[in-house]
Amino acid sequence: MDNLQGYQIKLDAFQGPLDLLLFLIRKKKINIHDIPIATITREYLKHLNQEEKINLEREAEFLLMAALLIHIKSQMLLPRENIPEEEDPRQVLVDRLLDYQKIKAACSILRGKEEEQMQKWQRTSLPPLSLEDDIELTEVSLFDLAEAFLTLMKKKEKENIQFIKGKEFSLEAKMKEMLAYLEENSFLDFLDYFNQQESLEEAFVSFFCLLELIKVKIVIAMQESLFHTIKVWLRKESS
């Protein structure tokens, strides 16, 4: 007996009726070009009945196939002279099964390739490029920075308008905090960092700190590529 019979096969395990049919054909060692339609119909219906609950949408697809099988079976039972020669009522189904079988086989090859590819890693973003200062688009200007900030603030303003915290922030303390952050994290994501600020006021203070740090060349602001977030790094010589 074949070893597949021990398993309780769920329809969910099949992509659709063609998948189930192929499974049965293999299980019963049936020649796909000469399908005993009565046997396969019986097996197919048996499987449908075993299912306690199938997804309604998919049930329709499985039932449609059952109807097709029964239809083919009834055609096979018709007296021979009523069917033109060479025309096997099973042919439509066989063609579909062959096509689908090829797709399934290709899937298993592609799955193997996918498995191999999963072990190869490619970068999703680039580290800062070693380009010198004259590059306009990867290094962000103060204007870009201010513009990005203002856009963000517009958004934040909407969120924070109801409550403004009374806490005061000193420029010096904030600057120390940012440098400590940079020491620890090696870089600072512009948008993330400002989003973490509790109030509009605190965000403003952070922003002026950053401008100051850029001006005195302690940090460098880079954009990995156009439209990516802006990252702030400690300058090499200062770290």
Place this chain on the structure above:
Amino acid sequence: MKIHPKHIIESLIFISLEPLSLDKIKSVLTEFSDKEIEGAMKDLLENYTSNEKGIQIIQAAGGYLFSTNPEHDLWIKRLLKFERKYRLSSAGLEILSTIAYHQPITLAEISALRGVDSIHSLKTLLQKKLVKIVGRKKSPGKPLIYRTTDKFLAYFELDSIKDLPSQEEILKILEEEKNLD
């Protein structure tokens, strides 16, 4: 074949999104002793400095990262410029889709639909020749009106603007996601 820690370190520096510190490398390569790792690191750096290469490992922000040879900046800039032509920002895409589906349309109408002033990205789209000015609207202020171009169609491999997927078609695809596995 034995896997050499030198090569693993090379992989790690390559894939890391930030400069990779020696401590971090040690914490990942638990199969190797600190001494082995330090030796491998030294070896790797020597490989990269002794042989002439297009890429180098540099030390920055307390860690190691790959960088290109500064002598190649000219070509890298050329490539980036080339690539940039084919990239759209998310704002650019949003405006482009607004124009595509609502053309002919004015700037004020685009901004109203998006809830954001759209002049900046519109300029980029005009420069990229994905949209064009086709005249003025016969309404107060006579604002300019915009349409997508043939280049837009080519960019998205469309024969005509009628071939754009309809809102209904896209909605259907978006809604139908289900986990069948």
Place this chain on the structure above:
Amino acid sequence: MKIHPKHIIESLIFISLEPLSLDKIKSVLTEFSDKEIEGAMKDLLENYTSNEKGIQIIQAAGGYLFSTNPEHDLWIKRLLKFERKYRLSSAGLEILSTIAYHQPITLAEISALRGVDSIHSLKTLLQKKLVKIVGRKKSPGKPLIYRTTDKFLAYFELDSIKDLPSQEEILKILEEEKNLD
């Protein structure tokens, strides 16, 4: 010191996040002849295959791209704190291979071939940019037609659509499956 095109090419592939085609390399390296570039490319690939390295150049989607050595998967996952990358769902993979072999193809045609309504999972494939809409079929109802993308090729490390598993490979798999029972 003379700058060797081999090293420039290495830099260019390195900064590219998508497979970089030889044509694009040629269009950037205008100072060198096509023959020089082709020779340098060959040379570079040989360097990377002959020497054991942490990183390698793979050929996919008609271009070249750096990737890590598959043997280092374990450590990279540790570094990035990834359990594993997401695989495609079975339905997704089936739709993808249906499109790959029968493109350009409509949704109705995909569903007919699979015997199942296939709009599910199409969203994921479109969002992952593994397939794209390329217009409409000139038939009643003008349904949208789909094709696989370059990203699809890169995903499976196929250089072109011709590198899809061939009839022979597929027949071999089917034979093997038969013998399994």
